[in-house]
Amino acid sequence: MNCKQMSNRTAIPRAAAPLIFLGTLLFSAACLGPTVPPTPTPSPIPSPTSSPTPEPKILTVCMPEEPDSLYVYGTASTAAQHVWQALYDGPVDGRNYAFQPVILTGLPSLTDGTAAIEAATVQAGERIVAANGEIVPLAPGVTVEDASGQRVPFDGTPILMQRMVVTFTLHPNLAWSDGAPLTADDSMYSFELAADPATPADLAASGGWPASTANKHTVERTAAYRALDARTVVWTGVPGFLNRAYLLNFWPPLPRHAWGNLPAAGLLTTDVATRQPLGWGPFLLREWLPGDTITVVRNPLYFRAPEGLPRLDQVTFRFISDPNALAGELVAGRCDVVTHEGTAAVRAILSAQPEIAEHSTYDARWELLAFGISPANDYERPDFFEDVRVRQAIALCIDRQAVANQVLGPAGRVLNGPLPPEHPLYAGTALTTWGYDPAAGQALLASAGWYDEDGDGLREAHAIPGIAGGTPFQVTYRTTGDPLRAQAAQLVQTYLAACGLQASVELLPSETLFAPGPEGVLFGRRFDLAQFSWRAQPDPLCDLFLSSHVPDVGRWHLPNVAGFLDDDYDTACQAALASGPGSAAYAAGNTEAQRLFSERLPALPLFQRLKITLARRAVIGLAPDPTQDSELWNVEQLDLRP
Secondary structure: OOHHHHHOOOOOOHHHHHHHHHHHHHHHHHOOOOOOOOOOOOOOOOOHHHOOOOOOOEEEEEEOOOOOOOOOOOOOOHHHHHHHHHHOOOOEEEEOOEEEEOOEOOOOOOOOOOEEEEEEEEOOOOEEEOOOOOEEEOOOOOEEEOOOOOEEEOOOOOEEEEEEEEEEEEOOOOEOOOOOEOOHHHHHHHHHHHHOOOOOHHHHHHOOOOOOOOOHHHHHOEEEEEEOOOOEEEEEEOOOOOOOOHHHOOOOOOOHHHHOOOOHHHHOOOHHHHOOOOOOOOEEEEEEEOOOEEEEEEOOOOOOHHHOOOOOOEEEEEEOOOHHHHHHHHHHOOOOEEOHHHHHHHHHHOOOOOOEEEEEEEEEEEEEEEEOOOOOOOOOOOOOOOOHHHHHHHHHHOOHHHHHHHHHOOOOEOOOOOOOOOOOOOOHHHOOOOOOOHHHHHHHHHHOOEEOOOOOOOOEEOOOOOOOOOOEOEEEEEEEOOHHHHHHHHHHHHHHHHOOOEEEEEEEOHHHHOOOOOOOOOOOOOOOEEEEEEEOOOOOOHHHHOHHHOOOOOOOOOOOOOOOOOHHHHHHHHHHHOOOOOOHHHHHHHHHHHHHHHHHOOEEEEEEEEEEEEEEOOEEOOOOOOOOOOOOOOHHHOEEOO
């Protein structure tokens, strides 16, 4: 390195300053100009302090958007998710539809006593979860499940009900990046903020944190959340709430010592939360240049520092919205990583570049075509989809693999059920597989009373109870304006037309499609066909299609938007929900629910999207995971080849 290079070097993280300062003094002496040479001495012994200082390892991550905030209850942006991976670690990581503790000593379990179901005496007026799943004050006439599991109407006499109690233990020696100890009280503080009415409900629902953490739904079903000591937190559910995802009911800590004097509403706008947040992760925030970069540097207080982590000295997040510029910066080496939300356009621009690698995973979301089986009472149209043969025929009429390949390329993958093959509870060979067989599909339609008598290419109803004879099979197909969805909808429309079914595609804004009921399209059950996605979770969530979860008056948030009513499915799903995760009954119930789903088709799975990250081959350790929103989830493990 010459003197000019020395003067232009990148700023060095503070943790490396003492060693570099010493090396800089020695180097600077050589830059001061000629001096009188000393008298030569034979066989000089080199000084250890004259060894060259290693260049800092700096990873540059380029993404198409800048975070609007870094406050975890103030944004849900993907850009913020990437930066959070550097500032926080865990508290629980999702890996391939399973969980692993990070800042907790372990995950609570019913088998080791860190989670328990206990009987509690409940009196009138206390908040409970009723037998129908609703949170209500206990009052005479409300039907509840008592401690023995029997459904009984409350008669005013104190009653024994079941509730869950779950204990979480933090690792010792955790610290905030400003040096203050991180304690169980900081998790309590996070819960208090999530529960505060000033915190936007939609943001508190995920808190911006990964899907593996507690949510607003659980806030409402929490009877108590308290710190027993500096490292122990106990969560207690309201009576009647037996939460099968109990091991996630830990609120990620937030720094009470730094923010506790500010109201929840103020944290949405104050810089200490939105632009300069403290963390406990592998890096700490050094600088945010609006419109340009966020720079994080090695956190010397990171609890895994004794393991030699993080391996990088600095991560710089650059914001580049133009795909051409993103592609150019990646090829030029001024971007090491381009995050998944920016890669589709970049890949279309880039030709083969040997120094660029693709890292891909299937998204946890699965795209589906939902059938409007039981629409809202005032959404009047023929009952097209009540007959399972019609739904099965549509599955046979659509070449789903061709659709997936068209919209996603050769790696497009079709699912046969609500879970991907990587999921630990995937039902495998128990699933019914619907291949592309339009002749079989048309035969099923005819057997159900739909055939084309007048030869105009459109099928009409014939002797179908409740549907006027001659009614044409004409439906509306609603989805969002997302280009991928629009392309898929047009392809599906063509396949349906070939089987004599007419579907008019209507593209809607997301906020319209997903608006709450009773007027919303999905949650108001006001659609014929609708294309959207659900997210596959470690907990399979068979209750997406439970009869009791059909949105109706006063309960428009429930997820069974298809209006699928099936006693066999309900029995299988409820058996799974009544069993603890990890039990044989839990696995068996979920397998049977998947089998029935694939046979009776409340919705037709279409495909899984790919998430592709582009990175220079010098980057070591990138491991995108379907359960993680950010491919930088293990940023502390990332490294650069020399």
